[in-house]
Amino acid sequence: MDRHLIAQGAEGKVFLGKLFGEDVVIKERIARKYRHPLLDAKIRQKRILQETRNMGKARKEGVPIPAVLFVDAANCVIFMEKITPGITVKEFLLKAQDVSKEIMIDLAHKIGRNIALLHNIQCIQGDLTTSNMMIKPFVSLGAELNDSNDIIQEILKNKDVGTVYMIDFGLSFISNLPEDMAVDLYVLERAIGSLHPECSSLFEDILEGYKQNCTKANINLTRLSQVRLRGRKRLAFG
Ligand SMILES: Nc1ncnc2c1ncn2[C@@H]1O[C@H](COP(=O)(O)OP(=O)(O)OP(=O)(O)O)[C@@H](O)[C@H]1O
Ligand SMILES: [Mg+2]
Structure with missing residues (x-):
């Protein structure tokens, strides 16, 4: 898929990409090589669910938050609305x-x-x-x-x-x-x-x-x- 990196933090990478033809932000949590692979996958999945759950709760409360469009929990990827212009x-x-x-x-x-x-x-x-x-x-x-x-x-x-x-x-x-x-x-x-x-x-x-x-x-x-x-x-x- 066509995507390009816009930020690389300690925990993950953030890309711009497309989903159903729309501009989206794709946030991926990268694997930590020092952790056991199975444990690492579990931790990353838990975090990503926590992140999207809290985004949803906050959005419901009226806080401006990008809409989460799709979560690929198995690969620890979130697709969200791109704030544009921003x-x-x-x-x-x-x-x-x-x-x-x-x-x-x-x-x-x-x-x-x-x-x-x-x-x-x-x-x-x-x-x-x-x-x-x-x-x-x-x-x-x-x-x-x-x-x-x-x-x-x-x-x-x-x-x-x-x-x-x-x-x-x-x-x-x-x-x-x-x-x-x-x-x-x-x-x-x-x-x-x-x-x-x-x-x-x-x-x-x-x-x-x-x-x-x-x-x-x-x-x-x-x-x-x-x-x-x-x-x-x-x-x-x-
Ligand atoms: N929904 C969005 N729309 C537009 N730009 C975004 C969006 N989400 C993230 N960005 C851009 O990507 C950068 C990094 O995103 P985010 O803070 O979510 O990831 P991070 O891994 O914590 O990165 P950092 O360690 O730099 O904070 C943001 O500072 C912003 O410039
Ligand atoms: Mg950040």
């Missing part, structure tokens, strides 16, 4: 120039809302970074968006980012513990701090969107303060 939040923040405060707040609130809706159904994303979220802009009539620069210009012109998708549920799991939700947020805070240090209020604005939509925001944010303290101690004392 750009990762990471690429947008690294490349876009002169982004207005209005757009940054729109983006942050949508991210915060998505995380809140996930936590409301006890879904911990497990790997919240800006490369695991994508922006799909509203496209004006007749506009042709051929590359990421065109997409960025469209977003800036609209003064609205459009839809923010959560795309990578490979490490997601179900838990109702405030600790797990707080760590989920803390991972994102650290990722933003290291990848986008100039976006100083982005995380605070994300928390604003989170507070407005998460039923247990108070408990989870109190817990986040404790997780931050532990993180600082670890940094200070090793």
Whole structure:
């Protein structure tokens, strides 16, 4: 089948391909040679089912998530809707120039809302970074968006980012513990701090969107303060 590699992570490969003539994203979990082959197949199958199950649950809840079109559990492959036109939040923040405060707040609130809706159904994303979220802009009539620069210009012109998708549920799991939700947020805070240090209020604005939509925001944010303290101690004392 015609497909080309777009990303290679620690756990798998991501390709662009076709399914029934439509553009799709194909995500494949690769075998770990150091594991016994049968055990390895079992682990990968379990993970892929967990990933697609959590994507389905979250989508039902109203979180923008690519639709899972087909799962080949035996070969550990997921076929999903391609977010197009789309750009990762990471690429947008690294490349876009002169982004207005209005757009940054729109983006942050949508991210915060998505995380809140996930936590409301006890879904911990497990790997919240800006490369695991994508922006799909509203496209004006007749506009042709051929590359990421065109997409960025469209977003800036609209003064609205459009839809923010959560795309990578490979490490997601179900838990109702405030600790797990707080760590989920803390991972994102650290990722933003290291990848986008100039976006100083982005995380605070994300928390604003989170507070407005998460039923247990108070408990989870109190817990986040404790997780931050532990993180600082670890940094200070090793
Ligand atoms: N549904 C999708 N539509 C469009 N692009 C996608 C989609 N899913 C993934 N991508 C692109 O592929 C990249 C990797 O996808 P994903 O995060 O799911 O895999 P991964 O194995 O965790 O990779 P990484 O380790 O880079 O995070 C994304 O950052 C995004 O650029
Ligand atoms: Mg990823």
